[in-house]
Amino acid sequence: MKEPSKHTQAILIFSVAIPLLIAAIIFGTAFYGRGKLTTVYQERQDRFEKFQYAETATRELEAELAVEGRKEKIAYWNAKLDQDFVPTLSDTIDRILRKYDEEVLRQTSMSQLPGGSSISKTKRTAYNLVSLGFEGGFKPMQLLMAELEEEMPQMLLEKMTVTPMTNQTATEGTGKLNFNLTYLSWKKRESDNPES
């Protein structure tokens, strides 16, 4: 094959090869840069879309949680559940009973019960069962329960028996009663923790 002339070689080098090389470098760099930009932009776009979704959802959630002071209630309930149940219960009952003379109402027993709850059939929801015994008047007892349940909203009454006192020397019309109560009190359990 005939070798190209010196002019042809020079033209091929400077007019074809080098411009093509430069163009290839520039185009390659441009496309690489654009590809990189597109990748970064896509990441940011994805992040932005997530942000927008989160922002919208956050607004909705904030509005939802602002209704009826739900956030405060959650905090309140959390605070209640974070307390040690038995000491708190004892302290609360003691504090309420201080308002009454022992002749009017007094606590006769308190114990934690093993076994299952009759209200909560699920094993996934944690609770304590506690048995309380009181003797005294109907109304003081009712007030105590009202106050106790107000103070400790995690408590549900499972069982209550009310019987007249039989082992005392009661006079006619005193109307003292025995109260045997079984309370369920919700507690936090890992598997039920909303964070899990």
Add this chain to the structure above:
Amino acid sequence: MELLETSANPLQLFRQAKKILKNTSRASNPDWYRRANELNLQWHIWIGVERVISVIHNKSQNEWYEGPNIPQLSFEHDETGDNIVGLDDPSRKTLQEILRQILKAKEFGGKPKSLGIVMHLADALRVRDLDPDFAAEDDFENVNELLLSAPELALGDDSVASSDGVWRVLPLFGINEGEKRSVAVQVAGSFRHISDVFRDYGEIRNIPIVSEVVSGTLEALAGLPELVPNDKCLVSSLTLLQYEAFTLIAAIGTRGELLMVRPLPHRSEPTLSSAETNDYISQTAALLNMKAPKIVLISMTGIPAEELEKLLLVYKELNSEAETYTVDSSALPFTENIPGHQFEFAFSTGNCGVEVNKDSPLFQARERWATQDFNSPPKAELAKMPNRGDLTLLKFAGIGQKVGIVALLGLVGWSGTEYVTKLNSEAWRLEESSAAEMQMTFAKLQKERKEWDYYENLFIERSEGWLAMETLLDIFPEKGGIILTSASYSARAEDKTATASKHGTTRQWSVSGFANPEVAKELSSLGSRTKVAEMVSDIAEKNEADYLSVNSDTRELYVNFEQKRGTMPTSKAFPTRVARYFRTGFDLTITQSFDANDEFALNTTPSEDK
């Protein structure tokens, strides 16, 4: 135009090519690279010692015109006064003016885009044998190059000076072997300077002016098949081409091969005498050992055939059997319409219109050697100028580069716009920390939401002790007439409609006691479910305890009431005087429930995301 050596560095060659492309029409006008007789407008100049004939030819229209007169020209010499260095200024300007007139004239078939100039030299032709080292060479191109660059070497004669004239090779056409394959021919060198003036003018005006100096004698030699009536006349012949100052004798062999050429100068007459003619023919025939060759005498200067016959009289007298032919080239039919009637013009422009044997060696001669340009530079000089292909490549590469630049600018613009657009987009400006913060806030609220769903369901009132007692008080108001001996309350899961995720709650009050006769009558109404449901719903409404009401399909209430006769047993609390009034015993059981579809149902899958 001063051109760089091809050994210059590629960048310089490239810049030179760009300059040529920019400043000349070489890339766009192919005439720059054509032979003069291929261009549309041609100026043919026949130059003899007595006459100069000038004609213009329009190739496409096949028209001939009288050409401009060539004035007397004078040359400049070097310091020694022996060597011509070029035309003097007035002569150059005169020639340039003639060219200007031709190029601006429209009477030659329109304004020309190029001009081919062919100087047919018929004033003289010198023939010499080559040095024996080169005479047998069959690479005629190489021998020609050597004659161009170093004629003294090719001729083996150191006394030969380049100023003597221009040498070229003339192959002996049809001789394929032997010690002598070619000879050297020379024309006057002064015409190169005229040709150079023409070319330079074309360069200056950027119009292709292709100027060539050819030997009219060699053209006539190659055109013998057209000149003689029958090419058989040429076989084993001695052909004499008669010019103003010399006659060329050419010996042609049995195969039509060219055996020998030799110019015979005219001594005093415009032709050889009849005796001289006879002598030269006889000597040549004897030299070449040709017995009874045909004799062809052709006048290239317009001498009629009858006059030519006279020049052969002596030879014919001595060789009565000799076969002789005489031709007046100016009387040939195809030269009739050509001003001056010169055969060389018709031959050069391909206007002979005669069918000839294309296999004859003389016919093949016209392709290259018989029509060669005596002013053509050596190949090394020619190589300095980029050819048309190079310039076309450069031109299209330039277009390609411009397209590339536009595409590049487009790409840059497009990418830039895209870059700016993206950079200004909200997505781009969003800080990663802000996005993370929002995600954290969202996650926190989601957690709170889950907590709300969980706790709200968990902490909802379903069974309150104080209300259980309040219910008893409302059912059995303290207006007397009833003594309760026992009361119990229990709450448990409602199983009937329980699902995997929810279950309802059932509450039950069990009360036993005694009533006096007046109250006992009213007490029986407690056996009515409707009555008790109404009572319970009232209690629920009064105490804002929706879970207790019985007002929807998800709620149920059952009542069991029994009365029996029998006096209440006495005790310290209720002595006989009191107990005897309570003679009706009763047992009441109220069961109230809501099922798994109720809004108060206990969610047993609190950790599930709702």
